[in-house]
Amino acid sequence: MTAQVGKTMRLKRVIDGTGVSVICALDHGMTSPAFLEPLADIHVRTSEAVAGGANVIMMSKGMIRVAAPAFSPTTSLALLLSASADPGGERPQIVQIAEVEEALRAGADAVVLFTALGGETEAGMVKILSAVGRECAVLGMPFIAEAEFPTTYASVEDLKQQYGFEYLRRNVRLCAELGADIVKTNWPGDRESFAKLVEATNGIPVVLAGGSRLEDVELLARMEQAMSVGAIGCSVGRNIFMHPSPEAITRALSRVIRERWSAEKAHAALLEETGSRGVNEVEVRETDEPKLDPAGAVLNVEACGICGTDARTFFNGDPGAPAPWVLGHEPVGTLEDVGPDADLPPGISKGDRVFLGSILTCGECRWCVDGFQNLCEHHLLYGYDPFPGAYSEHAAVPPIAMKNLIKLPPELPSDLATVADPFACALNGIEALDIRLGDTVVIVGSGPIGCWQAVMARDRGASRVYLTDVSAERLEIALRAVGHSVDHAFVAGEDNGVSEVMSLTGGTGPDRISVAAPSKEAQAAALIMAAKRARIVYFAGLPKHDPVSHLDMNQLHYKELAILGAYGATNRQYRITMGYLDRRQEELGRVVTHRFPLEGIAEAFETIRTGSGLKMVIVP
Template identity: 30%
Template sequence: MTISQKPNIGVYTNPAHALYVAPAEPAADALTPAPEEVIVHVVATGICGSDIHFQKHGQIGPTMVVRDEHILGHESAGVVISVGSDVKDLVVGDRVALEPGVPCYKCDVCLSGHYNGCPDVQFKSTPPVPGFLRRYVNHPARWCHKINDMPYELGALLEPLSVALFGVETAGLKLGDPVVICGAGPIGIVSALCARAAGAEPIVITDIEQSRLDFAKSLVPSLRTVLVGRGETAEETAEHIIEAAGGLRPRICLECTGVQSSLHAGIYSLQFRGVCHCIGVGASTQSIPFMILSVNEIEIKFQYRYMNQWPKAIRIVNAGLLPGIEKMITHRFALEDAVSAFETSANPKSGSVKVMIFDEE
């Protein structure tokens, strides 16, 4: 089958919160890369919580707003099917993972090395930039990372893995550090895998759902789990964290929920001069326990996406340093069945961790 015989389709939402599959650009019979671009047949794409949030709520924060018909998806891997005239490092047939953020590389932020903070970044799936959830996509070759014979679904997992790796790096986690991870969703689970690979001990993980804690422990058996009771105070949760850690106060908190009560619990549990590193995205305005932070010299850090993590992520996966990471993929759907995939991912009763959408080569 030639490319032109298989139409380009994408997964859309809009300001009315619709979710549907429809024709996408570029049309299959008009696939032409710019000189520095490649055309990729997107084979695997994971559904992120932000995709669901854009569809159901129409925005994240005050600036990321769905204002038109919008293609979702930013956790993707595929195969190169066309190469621009200036591309030297990729050829047709190369399997690649797609880093979704394309910075300008002209501003002071980019030139300082922190390209994740580029004010003009074109980040796939963040409105108004269309995402990767389509059959064919143009993408700069600079942001296509070779994965060789790595399965496409693992290539798609490199995006959330890069978030976790950047969190572990930015938090300054050291060998032997006691760590608490707040939230056993996909980012919390992959953060637990990374913390274990980095030598953290003990590692405590919290969640309000026992099934998520059980799944996290199935991947990282040495985890200590804390089920957060509904109506429980943050101080009470902090005491449970310390108890689960064998009486140790964590030095590092990786906060992966963005929920204020979870943030507070992580802060209350930390030792003097501990670090609370916020990975999760939450409400635009939240309170903090100022005096607890002050008298304990606790540092709060934040991260925005990631930078310079993808080659490292590929090496780590290929070296087998994150055993069981593929088990995070609990459900698989064809591209044409993407609406069902989103319904499954958004349904807490489905038992899904990472839902993957496939389009066969």
């Protein structure tokens, strides 16, 4: 009786008077494979989260001694009972390092245990989970079970692909069965799947884990969707304490959770509060010239393209581009200075005109060694943290990027050379498509990628090339650039172009389809319109907060279709691209529809927003 009253009283503080819980997890010193610098001052991080509206702070028994003064009278402590051994491994081992009784002595209102299933350690994990649930029932302590993927230091998309949705659902249910009072779990990819996780607890409250760093708008969108299907709040760590303004992002989450603001409204308020530049705002100003790294170089920038990734970051923000930040990852210029320890590629020297490939790779993993540098297990992107980009008169070339330098043909204009990055990516998609002589090809999406793929499809022997888009204006611009390579172009109707394609192909469908548009509808339509034994390449990715498409797998099965993805480009494809651009300058250069000085970069982004051009290039 007494224990149950104790648990009830403590839960009233963990789940506040509005029926929700905003938990800030500051316990990553126990779980992270590397030290996370913002946690160096745990007192300040706690103060920021509390000021932003967190009513629960999750941390270890060691750090609470330092952070306790930052707690308000209504802030609850959730004490972590577990740590991760070998946290950098594929499946870290969970070790219990504290007892429920210690949490009582520390004044905690809840205890937390990370739960990882599968592998040789599962039986021991279940025993620990069961013992903690039993002890919490005896001592009247609320139990928060973290029913998550075995490691939380990777993207949800990668983890879901590796372990599957059913791993999460089983974990959630097991935690509820063994005595959890609140279950914390990962975002499974979409609203409907999260609803199934909530349903699996059979009424035990569920909070959404923040996971790896996300764009603010994506984090808030996930939270809004989770709340709409029954979550009672969040448990967020890195997306709070690694944020440029931890208090402000906590407040934004609190507004979505407590006040049921939309993610869009909360994000707008966040931007207003932080005075964020870099999200729909741009500023051109004088800065110090980049310092020369002894193993790097400095580029005198002649031109830098605007990629779709740059545009998405400008419009929506990105955790890899903390404002104020210099974007730009398609630079061309002259090697103005080279460090004494720099390792330049063969044939390149100081003073040469070069292109810098954006995907920064380790050169050592299996994929790099096999020639698939675009799939490097440790890849980074130039123009994103920690490497500022090239919308500037001068740009630093970090040591990791030196091997990405490619010497330009003497007659290749700098503005056209900037498209080497997206053109090489388009080539990767075309190679995956494996066009044969006489094939009928449909390109869905008439942006720069779709335009170049239309040209390459014709070069590879396609008998018919059809180009489609949802925008008549964009399609018209595309045809002015590459119409000579296209047999027919049309605006997709309500059926996303299926009836038009079937009519054009006499009912048989195309042999090859490239979906070069980030559209679920286009992905689904491609399966329906495809000919038997056709090959489909999904070139464009979907938004990270909403990546799941509902596809008719019977089309795949009964028509023996092949569906492939294509991402980035390899070193070989970059080399091929440079020759391709040099030989076909006039033809391929038509896709570069706008050139802007550095001072006109805001206008360049606005041109992208309105869809009134194809490829934009900044010429400092």
